[in-house]
Every structure is written in structure tokens, then in C-alpha cells.
Amino acid sequence: MLNYLKEADGIPYICRLLYEAYRIQVTWLDAEDNIRLTLPALVEGRPAKPGSKGLLEEIMDVVRSNRISQSTEAHSPLPLVHTTGFLENCLLLRLPADGAHSGGTILLGPSLSAPITEEMAASLLCDYNLPQSQLESWLRYYRSLPVLNRMRWYHAALLLYTLITGQALSVTDLLLASAIPEPAVHPGDGPDLDLSYRRENVWLHHDPMLEREMFRHIASGDKAGLLRAQAAFPEESFGLLSKKSQLRSKKNLAVSSITLATRAAIEGGLFWEIAYTLSDFHIQHIEELKDIPAVDRALNAALCDFADHVRDNRRSKLSRTGALCQNYIFNHLYEELSLSRLAEIAGLNASYLSQLFKKETGLAISDYIQRERIEEAKRLTELPGITLSEIATRLHFNDQSYFTKVFKKYTGKTPRQYRQEKGNLL
Template identity: 25%
Template sequence: MKKNRIQLICRILKTDIVYESSDGMLTAFFDILSQSPLIQSDSLRRILREGCEMQEAPFVHLDEHNCYFAAIKTSEGFLYMGPMCHQELKGRALSLMYNSYGIKENRYNPLPVFTLPQIRDMVNLTGLTVNEGSAEDEELIQISHIIADDDTRIKQEQVNFILHEEEENDYSAYRHSFREEQMLMQAIREGRPEDAVRLAENMDHDSGRLSKNYMRHLKNLAIIGIALCSRAAIDGGLPPESAYQISGYYIEKCDATENAANMLLYRNKAIMELAGYIRNQHESPSASNYSERCKDYIRKHYREKIYLQDIADSLGLSPTYLSRRFSKDTGECVQDYINRIRVYHASNLLLYSDRSLSEIAFYVGFPNQSYFGKIFKKFKNMSPKAYQDRYRSSEYIAKE
């Protein structure tokens, strides 16, 4: 290998070049090794090496940060180039790129910016220098999936989706409103799967860009949508373990596929399954029994400190769904019913026991006498003492 020529190319092109011999030894043709993904990331070199072994032409890899890396097979090993950028990376974007390859320093060197034809020519020039031959432009483009024309747009006819072109930090492009997102969550909670899918698909048209990489954008869109909908399903009454099982299954499907149509298809299937479960649960005759079972729990545990989460867990429901279901069935909230039961038992003790007001308050589950008096008056329209004085049997007083 002509090392002097490679050194010259490295200086002229201002891009890192690394040679890996057949025994795994690395030779760098630049100075700052600590900030080179090609040196620091074994996984990146493996991707480049495996891609290059599958074809005769140089292999070009585009990562999730829109940085290009190239691999050229030689007679005794591989020559790696990069990163080469089509758009400038700066600030947080630059830090994220370096961090993704395990590089963490206080300051990072800026990356050179090239046009796509320049990147293509650089790879060809280096390949010609190393192997005394180069791939044809069209072969390099097709095999490595490089878009040579800056005006070329990705088209996915299977997906009814529009990706807005926008500059970094440009928020002028329309995004779906918070109200639209809330409408989707409400459709899930109420068990309306068809409406939920329709709302999700409408929002796809107006979603903000989640990644500069189109496929990564779609994948993020699908995964985030499934995660949000699973939380809404839990609020709607779906047991958390069931929601996590459904969402986990479809998130794995989305993560594994590189087919754009399948990503949103899996998202829609997850929505249908989550909302469909809620609908079936609401239509079940046993749904109205949840409130009665909630009452039964309260009657058994009124003397203890009762949390809505504990009741919901005992019924296999989410606290939000249980609260909404109970209010719909009974006309009062769960906490009011708890207080009503406590006041009922306190009333009996006021009339038929010799316990003090503070003892009665603690016995029926109130934290202190003051709060007991406030809640008691809310239900009985008088204080505990006034109630006791008015209704306590004279016969019971005589027995004292």
C-alpha cells in the first residue's frame, strides 16, 4: 500500500483515513486519534468491514447523524475514511455524533463539509490510489445507496406521509396541535380504535421532524406513538402488564423492520389492539362490578390508610380508569365514598360508645380530630359533638 500517497490524500481532503491490516492492526494517517470514530469504535469498523466484504466496489455507510464513512478493500486489509458530512454539524448535534461512538471530551473538532459528488469522488480517488482502479460512479451509488443528486427526494408510495423540509432549529413548519394529540389519547382511553387510528394517521401528515434521517424519523414516530398510546390505554383501564406486553411487542417489530410502510402499520395495529381491549372491557357486563368491588374493598379497609393505587391494584385496573368508572357509576368520587363510610362508623361510635372524639377519629381512619370534624360536618351538617349531644340516647347516658 502506498502510505505516502494516502498520507497526502488525508492532508488534502482533510478527512481521517485509517488502515486495518488482516491481523487487526490499525494505522492512522492523522494526528488526533482520540476524536476519531474509526479508531474508537469497533462496531463502526465492523459495519464498514462487513459491508465492504459483500461487494467489489467501495462501501459507503451513512450513519444516523448524516455522517458518511467509507471502506475500501485492499489486498491485505481495509482502508476506512470518515466522517465526511454533507451538512455542517455543530453544538449539541456534533457532541451527540461523537458521543454515539464513545468519544467524550470537553471540545470537539469541527467536521469538514462536502457535497455528495465530492464525497463520491474522494472515495473513488482513494480507491484508485490504493488499488489502481476505481468503481464506476453509478456502481458506487447503487451498491452503497448514496443519493448523488441533492434534489432527489425519498418517495414512499406505500406510506401516506409527508416529511416537511426544514432547517435545523427552524420551527416554522406546521406540527400537529396539542389538542389533536389529546383527542388521540382520549379515543384510546374511551375504547374507540377506528377513531384512534384515523386521528394518528391525520397527525402523521403534520408531525415535526424527529430525525434528519427519513427512516429514523418514521421509526421514532411509530415507537413514540405506541408508547404514548399504551399510557393512554392504562389510564383507560388496561392492566399495565398487558399494555406493556402489547406495546413492547410492536415496538420490537418497528425497531426490527426497515420497511417504512410496516413501521406505521405496526403502530396502527398496536393502537387497534390497545383501544380494542378498552372497548371490550367497557362493553363487558363485569365492568359495572368494578365499582361494587371498590366499595367492598373500602368497607373492609376503612380503618386503614387507603390509597387509590392500592384499590386499583387489587382490581387489576389503573387508578385513572377506576376513579372515572366509580364516579360514573355512583355519582361521587372514591375519596368521598371513603369519607362517607368513615363518617357512618364514627356516627355509631359517637352514639353508642364512650370513646373520646379523638379516639373515634383515629379509630375510623381519620388522621386527626380537626380533619375528622371538618369531614363529619360536610356529611352531617353539624359537628361530631353537636351530633352526639342531639342524638345520643338518654338511656345510654344514664348507663354511663
């Protein structure tokens, strides 16, 4: 421990420093786990769960049951990074005992890696069988917590460790120390016995080439080829991913197939945000199904959906730079977009990028952005609950009249005419 920490105000000083740097709750506990200091003094508390422990007691149980193994050369315990079942992140460091200090713990948190939406909070309450009447109190609690992404959180752990010990620590060392996985429990002889049984009875998993062929058709947007490959896939070669439930096993297989299909679609040129959104949609749908035939049908529909989207969105004629720009424009269409920002993303001179993009697409970058915003506006006009003025504002058109002028340029109709026509067709 650093010499100045041997002074009486050393630990409080570090606590104040960390609080001011991250605006996150910092708690100092003595060797008997009694609170010596909390900054700030008043914070929104986690809603009480009947018959359960409070957050602090829960975290201290983690500390007691997860003593980090140290090599004989190590002088100090390493920080413990912990995430609770309610997605709170906490960071703990046990203070080394020496002549001036009897030990103790510094606790940072709780914090969140990302904001918790109302839908997420409701599903967490459902997971833990808590009444939905508590939703508002949980939302208030979540909104009171600071949000630090994982890498910033890890660096807070490194800073705390260095302030306490004066020693350097890498992110890798931190993660290796915090990752204490429980070993998988295998009944009997586990996978070795299962492997022997499969080989003896020629009950083998599928040839990886069959899988590769199926997802190659998705990457090329070939739905017919995909269906042929899928029909040739031997049902008996699928693995068993749940021993307790055939339905759960089927759902797990479907989720893994959709994950591979997502990667194949991205490799085939589909914008990754579209691919991931499709993946989320289909997996959520499959999770709600109640029987195996419905899961099989939903998986077939999902794989065909990926192939169709790749077919409709092939970008094979574009260079890597052109595809990168198009993907960035798609993901950030609701933000201000500039040639200078795209040049920065592509790592090219703005003038050269402008020439390259127009050569590949036939459009100036500004015209391409304008066209894509109108395509997005067309999709939004078909949705209920959003006005035309809101669409214009969200897509960064200066005013309603300019939006109408540009919309008519690309569609031949005003936004109002387009919405009315679509409404009549529905």
C-alpha cells in the first residue's frame, strides 16, 4: 500500500476522488463489513424484495464466497467485477491489512452498462416473480444509476487498484481474476461416454460441410438453394441441447441456426443492423412458440427471410469502402451526416471518397443520403401514430415544405398522397 494511504484520511481521499471522477456511489467498509463512508450520502435505493437480502448484503456474500485466488507473489487482492441478476454492476476491492490498516473493502456501484428500458425492467420482474406493481419503483431506481460502458468500468477498477496498491494492472488480469466460472457438471462420464455411444451406434452429428453449404445459400441470397440444402439435412444428426425438454432443445437449435444465418447474411452484404434486428425478431418469436412443429416452421421462415433480404440488398458491386459508407449511412440516418464524417470513418480524403462513391453508386453522397431518407420516410408514413411533420423533423428535413418537395421528387407524390394511397391498399 502506498505510504500516504497509511495516513488516517488516505482511504476517504481515494473514495472522494473516485466519486468525483465517475459520479458513482463509493462505499468504504471496515474489516467487519460495517460502513465507514458512503458517497454520496443519499441515493435511490434498490426496491425491497420480500424475503431477500439487500444489495449490499448480496454483494458482500459474493465477496465472501468468491475469494480471488492469488499467487504467492501477489501482494494485494485484485478487484472483483460483479453483475447482479438485476443487471447492476458492482466493483469491489478488499483492502490489504497491514500495520496501519486492518483491511476492509471499497465498493463502487451500483451502475449500469446501458440504460434499462421499461420493457426490460418488466421482463426482469417477471423473471424473478415480482409483482408488476413494483415496476415504477424499479424504473426510478434504474434511472438513478449512472451508466458506464464495460470498458470504462474496467478502467475504474484499474484506477482503484493502482490508487490503493501503487501497482499496475491490465484489463486482461482483471478479467481473468473476476472470471471464476463454475465447472460444467457432467453426469457419469459426461461427454466422453456420450461420444463413445454416438460412435458405436453411428449416431453422428451432421457433416460441417452440410451446414456450410446451407449458409452459403443465405450469403448468396439463394432461397431455392437454401430450401434444397435444408431438405437434405438429416434430422437425426441434430444435437440434443436440452435433456429435460425436446421443445427447449428445438428452440436452442433454432436460435443457434439463426445466429449462424445472421453472420452469413452479413457476409452476403446485408447491413449488419438489419441482420441483427431480423435475428432479434425471429428469436423472440420462436421463444413464444408452444410446440415443436411451430418452431420448425418458424425456423424455415427465418432462414428464408435472411436469404430474401440478402437477395434484395446485395452490395457485391461495391468496394469495401463503398459498403462501409452505405452501412454507416443506414445506421445513422436519423443523425446529421456529413462528407467529412464519412471520410473519417473510411480513412480517406473527403474529395477522393466523394469521387469513389459516385463512381460506384452513380450518386453523390448527399443525393444518396437524401434518397435513403426518403425511403425511410416512405416506411414511416405507413406506420400509425406518427405525423408527417414528425417524420420530416426526425429525418432532418429543414421544414415541411422542403420535405414535401424532396419526397415528391423521388416518389412522384406528396407524403400525404403517398400515405392515403398506402392506407387504401391496406
